[in-house]
Amino acid sequence: MGTIEELGTTIGELGTTNSEFEKRKTAKPELSEENQAIVKKFRQELLVAGYSQKTLTMYELYVEMFLQFFKKPAKEAQREDIISFMAEMKEKRQTSNSTIALALSALKYFYHTLLHLKIIEEIKTPKKAKKLPITLTKEELKLLFKATKAGRNRLILEFLYSTGCRVSEASKLKTEDLELEEGIARVKGGKGNKDRIIILSKQWISEIKKYLKKKKNKSAFVFSKKNATPISTDTIERMIKESAAKAKITKDITPHKLRHSFATHLLESGENIRKIQELLGHSNLSTTQIYTQVTTDELKKVVSPFDTMQKKKIIEKEAIKEQS
Numbered sequence: 001m002g003t004i005e006e007l008g009t010t011i012g013e014l015g016t017t018n019s020e021f022e023k024r025k026t027a028k029p030e031l032s033e034e035n036q037a038i039v040k041k042f043r044q045e046l047l048v049a050g051y052s053q054k055t056l057t058m059y060e061l062y063v064e065m066f067l068q069f070f071k072k073p074a075k076e077a078q079r080e081d082i083i084s085f086m087a088e089m090k091e092k093r094q095t096s097n098s099t100i101a102l103a104l105s106a107l108k109y110f111y112h113t114l115l116h117l118k119i120i121e122e123i124k125t126p127k128k129a130k131k132l133p134i135t136l137t138k139e140e141l142k143l144l145f146k147a148t149k150a151g152r153n154r155l156i157l158e159f160l161y162s163t164g165c166r167v168s169e170a171s172k173l174k175t176e177d178l179e180l181e182e183g184i185a186r187v188k189g190g191k192g193n194k195d196r197i198i199i200l201s202k203q204w205i206s207e208i209k210k211y212l213k214k215k216k217n218k219s220a221f222v223f224s225k226k227n228a229t230p231i232s233t234d235t236i237e238r239m240i241k242e243s244a245a246k247a248k249i250t251k252d253i254t255p256h257k258l259r260h261s262f263a264t265h266l267l268e269s270g271e272n273i274r275k276i277q278e279l280l281g282h283s284n285l286s287t288t289q290i291y292t293q294v295t296t297d298e299l300k301k302v303v304s305p306f307d308t309m310q311k312k313k314i315i316e317k318e319a320i321k322e323q324s
Contacts, residue, residue, distance in 0.1 A: 035067045038074050042114050052168075059106035066107060074110075079119045082107060086123075097126035133260035133290060140249055141261065147246035153239055155204070155211055156223050156231070160255055162201040164262035164280050167233045167255035173222045175212065180205050187281065196281045263291045 031039065042063060046056045069085050070077055082104075089095040089103065108120045136144065141161060148154040160170055169187050177186045183205065188195050208222070219228035236255055244253040251257070259280070266276050277288040 030068050031064065032073070035074050038114075039064060039067070042110055045114055046109075058102060059109065062103040062106040063110045066103070075115060075117065077111070077117075077119060079123065082120055082123060101125045133264070134251060134257055135261040135264045136249070136251065136253065136257060138265070140247075140251070141258075143247040144240075144243050144249060144253070148239070148243040151211060152223060152231075153243075155208060156236055157240065157243065157258065158201070158204050158207070159223075160236075160258040161262055162204050163198045164259050164266075164276075165198060166259065166281075167236050170255075171221075171223065171230050171233050171236060174220050175222055176220070178208070178222065180209060194281060194283075196278065198279055260291070263288070267291050 039060060043056065043060055046059060051059070066077075066082070066085050067074055069088065070081055086100055086103070089100055104120065104123060104125055111117045111119050145154055145157060148157050156170060159165065159173075160167065163185070165173075165187065172189070173185070173187075177188060178200070179185060180200070183200050183202065185198050185200055186195060187198055212222075217224060217226060217228045219230075221228070221230040223231045225231055233255075240253055240255060240258075244251070263276055263280060266279075267273065273285070273288055273292065276291070277285055280288060282288045
């Protein structure tokens with residue numbers, strides 16, 4: 001079991017819309033004072049352990065959901081109580097396997113690490129459905145960039161695709177992280193709090209140099225707001241949705257889809273998968289290997305044996321005609 005990032009899960013994929021998520025997050029939990037105190041301690045443990053804000057929020061949410069379901073002091077829970085909670089999520093709420101796996105991760109950390117109660121040892125994590133990543137074609141990307149306002153906005157989208165960076169990494173990127181003459185940048189404190197080097201497009205370098213030279217606010221961040229603070233990930237996501245709508249692209253495009261496209265297009269051009277793993281910042285090669293699935297465009301190039309059979313018949317008939 002892992003964090004929300006390791007499971008590759010977003011709020012949308014959890015079957016919870018952004019508005020529903022915000023309601024749950026801001027709603028006052030119906031917990032006893034004892035359980036509220038334990039949840040507060042749990043949050044502090046996660047903060048100290050260095051978990052991302054997204055993981056922290058979702059872990060806290062699922063622990064609160066379980067304790068609301070359990071309606072007793074947290075320390076009194078048994079294995080069967082966890083099973084009952086998971087069963088209700090699956091049957092009554094039609095919860096996906098990804099969500100159940102994430103909830104189990106949260107509860108395992110809560111009980112095993114915080115309360116030192118080993119009550120989830122033998123509960124099997126449901127298998128996550130293996131879905132091929134949705135990517136954009138190069139033509140769709142051209143339309144997307146063209147539909148995006150020139151300057152900061154377009155540079156952000158181009159950066160996400162040309163580097164394969166996560167949206168959170170793009171929003172936190174600082175000018176001091178760029179090594180434009182070397183054609184690289186340093187991503188600091190990425191997923192798992194790891195630093196890594198990324199490549200920069202020559203075309204993007206040319207454009208960013210002009211942008212930074214003309215930029216009025218001298219923010220430490222490459223992509224900033226007028227008050228010099230970093231642009232939020234929500235703003236970037238909204239920006240992409242608006243550009244996709246203008247470009248009349250029907251696919252559900254998110255910043256992560258640009259990351260998927262970066263990896264897929266590199267593989268299609270014959271780039272080494274280990275290098276792609278390093279550029280994406282994946283700890284395990286197995287995470288990168290999802291991109292090795294044969295793409296739709298490549299499948300379309302395969303000729304059906306039925307067509308080759310028919311072609312052979314036509315050639316044979318023509319040969320007989322020539323002989324006669």
